[in-house]
Amino acid sequence: MENQQHEVNVPAQNRFSVLNCIDLSNPDTQTSVSLLKKACLDCGFFYVVNHGISQEFMAEVFAQSKKFFELPAKEKMKVLRNEKNRGYTPELDELLDPENQVHGDYKEGYYIGIEVPEDDPEAEKPFYGPNVWPSSGSSFPPSEVARVVARIIALALDLEADFFDKPEMLGQPIAIMRLLRYGGQVSDPAKGLYGAGAHSDYGFITLLATDDVYGLQICNDKDAQHQVWEYVAPMQGSTLHRVLGNGQERYSTHQVTMVVITTMAASLFMMPSFIRAAPDACPPSLTNEADRINSLPGQPEPVGFGQFSGYIALDDQLQSRLFYYFAEASTNPASKPLVLWLGDQLECSNFGAFSGNGPFSPVCGNVLATNKYTFNQEANIIYLDSPTGTGFSFSANTTTTSATYIYNDTVIATQNMIFLTRWFQKYAEYKNRDFYIAGQGYATGRSVPFLANRILRGSTTNGINLKGIMMGNPLLDFDTDMGSIGDFLWSHGLISDKTHELMENFCNGAKWLREIYSGSPFCTACKEVDDRLSAEIPDALDMQDVSSDTCLAIFGPSSRVTGGSKFESSKLFSSIRSLTASPSHEEVSEGTDVCVKEKIMKYLNRKDVQEALHVRTTNWTACPRPIHYDKRGFETQTVDMVGSLLTKGIRVLIYSIDEVTFVPFLGTRVLVSDLADKVGLNTTVPYRGWFDTDKQVGGWTEAYGEMLAYASIRGGSAKTFCSGRKWMIGSQQRFLTVCLFRYLSCNVWTVAKGNGRTVESAYEADRIVKLPGQPQVSFQQYAGYVTVDETQQRELFYYFVEAATNSTSKPLVLWLTGGPGCSSIGAGAFSEHGPFKPNAAGVLVNNEYSWNKEANMLYLESPAGVGFSYSANASFYKLVNDSITAKDNLAFLQRWLLKFPEYKTRDLFVTGESYAGHYVPQLAQLIVESRSNLSLKGIAIGNPLLEFDTDLNGQGEYYWSHGLISDQTYHLANTVCNFSQINREGLAPSGDYSKPCGIVVAQISAEWPSQNFDNYDVTSDVCLSDGESQFGSLEQHSLLAPRFHPVSPLKSKQSGFRKQEAGGESIDLCVQDQTEKYLNRKDVQEAMHAKLVGVNNTWSLCSVVVNYDYYNLEIPTIGVVGSLVGSGIRVLVYSGDQDAVIPFTATRILVNRLATEMGLNTTVPYKAWFDYDKQVGGWTQVYGENNKLSFATIRGASHMAPSSSPKRSLALFAAFVAGRPLAD
Structure with missing residues (x-):
């Protein structure tokens, strides 16, 4: 028969494919080559006739096939398919297209192959061995046809015609024949019912013989959104072929859909034969360029090194693929060694690339951050998901009854060896490079030595230049x-x-x-x-x-x-x-x-990430459930196998992280020492400490001869490449150099000292290098903007100071100053408890009682319009309320944590003062209701507005009890117009008092001094530089300011004098004025990355543009505080006892009433507490177990307690975040 195209007449309702037909008897080889090349580029399928397999043989096989499938199910199940892939598979057993199929394939099959006796050395290889039944002869006709077709394929690939005739290629091929019967169910793709789901054959050559019933369909573009399926007509006397070429051929997919099924005779019978080369063979024309990663989504640019990822095929019949990610060395990759990194668990994915020593780590769902301590600084690293079924590695034909995903150490080593052999064929330039196998975790005690020994078994032929192995906490015995x-x-x-x-x-x-x-x-x-x-x-x-x-x-x-x-x-x-x-x-x-x-889970399940990694779309999980390791393998000792490697010149480093329970260093240390004795290695470095780059003890080590070393890593975990990454890069660097085991004896470490973070993060642009006039400090500072509303372009400004010591273990505290409308940075950070305070000369001085001694402090200017925070849409300022503020504050916190993801699960406390009695509980309530992952532990609010009437009516009693008003005025306030009504009328837009309240206000104004009196700190003097109280600006703009007289500035050349807090510290009464001057300096604003937008080009302590809804002052928040206590959030309410604006006497009543309503018993009765100097710091009372609800006063403190009583405020704050009671 001449070479030709074959087309059949088919019913109009069905679409059939037109395929090339190749006649193997045709002497015109070039025509056959051209037709095959075109077929591969068009659809990948073609017919072959005159192939040498007689019609009698094919008819006999079909007859035997029908005879077998007619047997009772009980008989067929006796020869169920085994681990060698030989035997029977029942209907619904295989599921080829899980995305579209609701059931398994409606087919049954019988698998046979080339007969290899059980005692043959080749029988241990996958897919070799004896057939279950019936046995085949020594000649396997499909493989003979395959050899002829292979010669045509070789020519089509521009290879020598006999390329695939070589012993290592098709000399002893894997050849599997399936006898298939499709019957019993009409296919309905719309309902997910198929004879065989959509799939591709990845084998070298597939030969398919069918009877005269049609059902096979092919789709030329498997990635098309709307796939077009065409039937392939059966052609008498032909076989249908599918081949694997050099990466240029069309990867079409095929399926089987049965239209009519009535009887066994009407069933579709097929005989696919899968021919592939020897396990270690692969056409050399396959290229790694198809696996090159141009850029990973969210990856920092540029990276300066090559990245590759993809699949390496292990076999054809089960379509098994191992996934790898390969990062070339960041510098000089051509001269640096190659390292294969294996996963830490036998049933889980290899996390090393993205959570440990790889070049990147995800900091949130869409951003990768650079790992400063990546191992590819020192080597070219391959990360392998092994065995199949872990991570992105898979076997497409996994069945429910077969042992596809049941593994032991030998099978895993075989898979890893096939992977390596084929990987080196793709990356031939690395074949003779110094090669190391490494890994961390108990599984490496199995996978690493097993693979190393497999490599050495064929070292004269595989060309792998194995130099050493490294195992962390390995299971050896x-x-x-x-x-x-x-x-x-x-x-x-x-x-x-x-x-x-x-x-x-x-x-x-x-x-x-x-x-x-x-x-x-x-x-x-x-x-x-x-x-x-x-x-x-x-x-x-x-x-x-x-x-x-x-x-x-x-x-x-x-x-x-x-x-x-x-x-x-x-x-x-x-x-x-x-x-x-x-x-x-x-x-x-x-x-x-x-x-x-x-974060890894979220990142690796993104479609764009999977496309960039060249993997099939799948739901990536860390530890897939279908994986089953034969745990009897744990009993196999591998320590002797390690000894064998030593005797063959393979260097070995075994290390232990000293905080790991499973495979503790105690046992490993004994095993290594015993091994050294057994192989006759003397101790060359006695057991002693080794030191890291900071001259701290990194762990302990002992070395034996020049080939074996043991080391521990102090304070590490099984996630060492997360928790001890700096130390491990040092170990790896030495391991890969000629100083291999001398690195632990010389205390010189070449890796650069880290700064407390190992990844570049999104917040680096906000880092403050140094504030003008700032003294030298050891902690980091950041400042900048976070967008909370893209539509109105609302940007909230923050200032963040890390804890002065141990910042990685201390909590995160958000501070909110009230007003409403006053700055947390101007008041909280630079006037109260931040690390610095500006003096009269514009120089920052250290605050000895800064709260960043106890926590990482985050100061937020909120709402927009306060301080440096702004809204590009000025209409926002017209009416701001509690609801808007709370929502913006939550949006800020959530988005800030995207910049600083390392704080996302840190213990969080929300704190503030004054009108923050609204801000803090309302934000905390939103956090709880949002069910976010924020680890909110507690709130603390100082002199807070919790209930308008109770709080402000308390002013009258406080004024009277502190001698600020007369008995008569106090009587008027109690009988004519109380203080809550006075404030209510004073806050109204008209500002006019009713006649009764006007009488009381006039009486108060007559008794109060007209100037130089601080209502926020009734025992304190005032700053005479402007005649205002310490927080005069706050008095002018805050809704909580006194309404009894205007502030009368007294201009004076006298500088601010100081008062002494009990305990000895000096208090600068003019710090607010000095802060305002400092923050209005251009160089300061540049250093803090701040800008003035819509705030009259001047920074002020309290906003002059925000119109806050004064009705919100009447919203009680004491009930919100109660709901937080009920949710398990610790609450501290404290009061400076010299504040007349929100007196502690009223606050104490509210807290006690709340405890009574909630049924909380008093656990600490009202009593004095003591400061660091053993002086009375104030008084306290605690309700409920575990300090659920606490009240405390700070003796001698003002409305802004930390400004006037910094030492006692710090003592109270330290006790609160630590969860301990105040000292008594």
Whole structure:
């Protein structure tokens, strides 16, 4: 038959494909080559005739196929498909297109292949071995046809005609034939019913013989939004072929849809045969350019190194693919070694690339930040998801009854070896490069030495230049490693003496865990051990880092995270806590995000990310459930395998993170020492401490000869490349140099010292290098804008100072100054409790009692129009209210945390004073209602407006009791017009008093001095430079200012004098005036990244543009405070006892009333508390357990307590954030 195109006449309602037909008997080879090339570029399918397989043979196979499928189901199930991919698969067993199919394929199959005896050395390879039944002869006709077609393919690929005839290619191919029967169900794609779902064959050559029933469909463009499916007509005497070329061919997809099914005879029978080269073979023309990553979404630019990712095929029949991500060295990649990094768990994805030592880490769902300590500074790194089924790696033909995703160490090593061999064929330039295998986690004790030994077994032929291995906390010997768990738990205070005794004498860690993974009931002793462990170790303890807090977001609302909750020990063998449990703050030592798992999950499930990584669209999960590792493999010792590597010249570094429970350093250290003795290595570096770049102890080390070393990492976790990243880059750098094991004996570390963060973050543009006139400090400062409303272009300005010491472990505190309409930066930061205060010369001086000694302080100017905050739409200022302010404050906080993601799960406190009695509880209520992940722990409000009538009526009694008004005036206030009514009328737009209130106001004004009196601090003098009180500007603009007389400025050349707080500190009475001058300096505004928009080009302590809805003052917020207490939020209400605006006497009444209404018992009766100097600091009363609700006064303090009594205010603040009672 001549080469031609073959077309058939078909019913009009069905669309059929036109395919090329190649005649293998045609001597015109070039015509065959041209037709094959065109077929590959068009659709990938073509017919072949005169192929050498007789019609009699094909007819006999079809007859045997029908005979087999007619057998009773019970008989067919006796030869169910095994792990060698031989045998029977029942109907619905395979699911090829899970996105579109509601059931498995409506087909049954029978798999046979080339017969390889069970004792043949090749039988251990995947897809080799004996058939189940019936056995095939030594000749497998489809593979003979494949060799002929392969010669044409070689020519089409511009290769030598006999390229695929080489022994390493098709000399001993994998050849699988499926006998398939489609029947029993009419296909209905609209209902998700298919004979076979849409899929592609990734094998080298697929040969398909069919009977005369049509059902096969192909789609030329598998990625098209609206796919067009065309039937392929059966052609008598032909076989249908599909080939894999050099990356240029069309990757069409195909499926089977049955239109009419009536009887067995009317069923569709197919015989696909899948031919692929030997496991280690691959056409050399495959290129890595298709795997190049141009740029990852959200990636910082430029990066300066090549990135690649994609799939490496392991086999054809199961379409198994391992996913890899490859980052070339950031400098000199051509001369630096190659490292394969393996995952830490046998059933989970490899997190290293995005959460540990890779070049990037996600800081939120759409941004990648640079990792300053990435390992690709020192090497070219491959990150591998292995075995299939983990991460993005997959086997497309996973079935519900087969053992596709059941693994042992040998299978995993085989997959990894095939991956490496084929990867080097793609990246030939790396084939003879120095090569290392590394990993962190218990699984590396299996995967690393198994793969290393597999490499060495064929080292003379595979060309892999293995130099060394590195393993962190590896499982090397089950009894020794797991037997040391009891000692570790006891020595770290996690279990009692009694539990330790039981583990030592009756059920040690190895026996306990062995009974867990075996699934058998506990013996009596182990049951008692398990019960005691459950009672003594809370769920909230991170067993992969016992010194760290945990990410409390992983525990549901009903979980008990403190004591007595069930300790889930079995997580060792399924999804160890290291993947789900992280410290509750996102920064630990090294300032690294250790709650990165959720961000990785979000990032890797983005469609644009998956497209950039060249992976199939899938729901990426960390630890897929279909993966099952044969846990009996844990019992296999690998420490002797490591010894074998040493004797063959492979260098070995074994390290332990010293806070890990599973595979504790105690056992590992013993195993390494014993190994050194066994192979005859002397100790060359005795056990001693090693030092990091800051000259701090990094851990302990011991070295044996020039080939073996052990090291511990102090204070690290199983997430070491999150929590100890700086140390590990040092270890890796030395490991990859000629000083391999001398690096631990020379205390010179070449990695640059970090600054507390290991990733570049979005907030770097807001970093304050230095404020004008600022003294030298060791903490970081930031200032800038956060957009809270894009429509009206509302921008809120913030000033953030990190804690002076241990900023990564201290809480985050948001400070809001009231007014309403006054600046948190001018009042809170620069006049009260920030790190600096400006003096008369415009120089900043250190505040000895700054609150950033105890917390990371965030000062917010809110609402827009206050301070440097603004709205580009000036109409916003016309009427601002509590609701708008609260919503903007929440939007600010949520978006600020996108800039500073390391604080997202940090303990959060919201604090403020004065009208913040509205701001703070209203914001806290929104946080609680939004069910955000913010870790709100408490609120603190000073001299707060909580209930208009009670608070302001308290003014009269306070004035009278402090001698500010006469008995007669006090009587008038109680009988004619009380103080809440006076304030209500004074705040009204008209500002006119009624006749009764006017009489009282006139009497008060007559008794008060006309000037130089500070209503916010009745015992304090005033700053005579402007004749105002310390907060004169606040008096002018605040709705809470006194309404009895105007402020009368007294111009004087006298500078502000000072008063002495009890305790000795000096108080600058003119700090507000000096702050206003300082913040209006252009150089200061430039340093703080501030600008003046819509605020009259002048910064002022209280806004002159915001028109706040004065009716909001009458909204009671004491009930909101109660709801917060009921939600488990700690509340502290405190009062400076020299404030006449919102007197402590009224506040005390409100707090006591709230406690009574909520049924809270007094746990600390009203009593004095004492400051650092053992002086009376004030008085306090506490209600409810765990300091649920507290009230305290600060003796001698004003309305802005930290400005007039800084030392006592700091003492109160420190006790509050620490959750401890005030000293008595």
